[in-house]
Structure formats: C-alpha cells, structure tokens
Amino acid sequence: MTDPALDERFRFGDAHHNDGVHTKIAIRRLNFWYGETQALRDINLNIYEHEITAFIGPSGCGKTTLLRCLNRMNDVISDIHVEGEVLLDGQDVYAPGTDPVVLRQRFGWVAQKPNPFPWSVYENVAYGIRIHGLTNTREEQDELVKVSLERAGLWDEVKDRLRDAGTDLSGGQQQRLCLARAIATSPEVILMDEPASALDPLATARLEELIEDLRKDYTVVIITHNLQQAARVSQRAAFFHLGRLIEVNDTEEMFMRPENQMTQDYITGRFG
Numbered sequence: 024m025t026d027p028a029l030d031e032r033f034r035f036g037d038a039h040h041n042d043g044v045h046t047k048i049a050i051r052r053l054n055f056w057y058g059e060t061q062a063l064r065d066i067n068l069n070i071y072e073h074e075i076t077a078f079i080g081p082s083g084c085g086k087t088t089l090l091r092c093l094n095r096m097n098d099v100i101s102d103i104h105v106e107g108e109v110l111l112d113g114q115d116v117y118a119p120g121t122d123p124v125v126l127r128q129r130f131g132w133v134a135q136k137p138n139p140f141p142w143s144v145y146e147n148v149a150y151g152i153r154i155h156g157l158t159n160t161r162e163e164q165d166e167l168v169k170v171s172l173e174r175a176g177l178w179d180e181v182k183d184r185l186r187d188a189g190t191d192l193s194g195g196q197q198q199r200l201c202l203a204r205a206i207a208t209s210p211e212v213i214l215m216d217e218p219a220s221a222l223d224p225l226a227t228a229r230l231e232e233l234i235e236d237l238r239k240d241y242t243v244v245i246i247t248h249n250l251q252q253a254a255r256v257s258q259r260a261a262f263f264h265l266g267r268l269i270e271v272n273d274t275e276e277m278f279m280r281p282e283n284q285m286t287q288d289y290i291t292g293r294f295g
C-alpha cells in the first residue's frame with residue numbers, strides 16, 4: 024500500500040497544481056489515533072486558497088476525522104493523539120502556543136444534518152456576530168444578519184420570517200441558515216461535512232450553487248459521498264481509503280484519468 028514515490032509527491036503538495044496559488048492549509052505527515060486505533064496515516068495534502076477541495080472515499084476512511092483536525096474540533100474527544108502538522112497560512116495549528124478557540128474563529132462549519140440553534144432565524148445569525156463583537160450598533164448587526172442571509176441565498180425567503188424559529192424552516196432552508204451563521208463571523212475557511220446528505224435534490228442543487236460561489240471569498244473543504252457533486256462544485260479532489268490519502272488532483276483530471284487503481288475502482292462504482 025505504501026508507495027514511497029507517491030508519498031514523496033504528496034509531501035510537497037502535488038505536482039499538478041498551477042504555481043502561484045496560496046496554500047491556505049498544508050497538512051504534513053499527519054497521523055491521528057482514537058485511543059489505540061489509527062484513523063489517519065501519514066497524510067500530506069495542500070488546500071489552496073479560493074478553491075473548493077472535495078474529500079471523497081468510502082465510509083470510515085477518515086474524511087470527517089481529517090476535516091475535524093483542521094480546526095482542532097477533535098480536541099474535544101478524549102483519548103485522541105495527533106502527530107504531524109497542519110499549517111494554516113504557515114502556522115502550525117497544533118503548536119503549543121495556539122489557542123484552539125481563537126483558531127476555530129477562522130473556520131466556519133456546516134454539519135451533515137442542519138443544526139440551527141433552537142432560536143429565531145435572526146438570532147441564529149446574530150449570535151456569532153454578538154459573541155465576536157463584530158458590530159457596534161443594532162443597525163449594523165441587522166445589516167450583517169441581512170448580508171449573511173443574502174450571501175446564503177436565504178434572505179428573500181425569510182425576510183418576513185426573521186422572528187420564526189430556525190427549526191421551522193424546511194431542511195434546505197435550515198442548511199442555508201447554518202451557512203449564513205457560518206458566514207456571519209467572516210471565517211477564512213469553510214468546512215462542510217456532507218452538507219447536502221439530508222436534502223432533497225432541489226435543495227441540494229440550490230446549496231451546490233451557493234457553494235460554488237463561496238470560493239470567491241473563502242477557502243472551502245467539502246466532504247461528499249456524491250461524486251457528481253464533487254465534480255460539480257470542486258476544483259480539486261482528494262481520495263482517501265483506510266486512513267490514507269490515495270490520490271489528489273484537479274477534480275476533472277482525477278475523474279477522467281485516475282492514476283491509482285483504487286481511485287479508479289471507487290469512481291467507477293466498484294466499491295464504496
């Protein structure tokens with residue numbers, strides 16, 4: 024399984040990408056354990072600014088674990104162990120001086136199932152704005168709530184329902200509300216763990232349009248089981264299997280000409 028030549032290429036990102044793109048996150052020799060069980064093995068991967076990177080691979084291959092390593096969300100799990108580096112703009116997020124709370128402010132998170140707070144639509148978005156002290160007046164806060172909801176493609180649907188409970192919205196609307204909540208605090212990187220898996224096809228299409236658009240302002244990493252979705256929204260794709268990064272490339276290139284047999288088997292539906 025371990026191919027030194029491939030390892031070497033992954034260690035320095037990848038040989039395929041255009042030069043001159045800022046490496047937002049560089050994952051270097053990352054290993055991760057839950058107790059005695061190793062979930063990530065020697066991951067070397069670059070995530071580029073203003074790109075959408077898709078993590079693909081069969082269930083249990085470590086996609087969520089890796090995503091949660093980026094903003095140290097795994098820290099809250101007891102008995103975990105991390106080796107290697109995750110460099111955000113060149114700074115190791117696992118360095119002793121890093122405050123995980125401050126670090127996490129640089130990330131937005133959209134979960135698998137829509138998980139709005141049990142409050143009004145307005146409060147769902149305003150909460151983070153207030154917590155981070157992003158605005159000085161009520162008018163400014165109202166404006167930022169509005170802009171965030173617009174950016175998440177939800178404003179027109181909820182502008183007369185701001186006092187309604189977030190949980191009363193449809194599933195697709197709830198997920199866009201969660202996106203608005205994530206955007207409101209101006210993150211640099213947005214992490215999404217199968218964000219459309221609980222949505223119907225129309226709501227999925229609506230969300231995908233928004234995701235594509237996000238790269239203008241953010242760096243996005245999205246986990247998806249849906250290869251068509253990866254093809255539609257991402258510029259780069261990383262394929263994982265049993266805790267290892269098997270292949271990373273421009274999405275189109277990887278889907279047209281996978282270099283690894285396992286990648287080919289996965290994208291042609293032979294397993295997964």
Ligand SMILES: Nc1ncnc2c1ncn2[C@@H]1O[C@H](COP(=O)(O)OP(=O)(O)O)[C@@H](O)[C@H]1O
Binds near residue numbers: 057062080088100
């Ligand atoms: N909190 C946890 N405690 C122990 N093992 C876990 C935990 N979360 C995930 N795992 C294990 O780590 C491996 C990778 O899981 P995960 O990152 O969730 O994969 P994926 O998102 O690709 O489905 C799996 O074997 C899973 O059972």
Ligand SMILES: [Mg+2]
Binds near residue numbers: 086088216
């Ligand atoms: Mg997962």
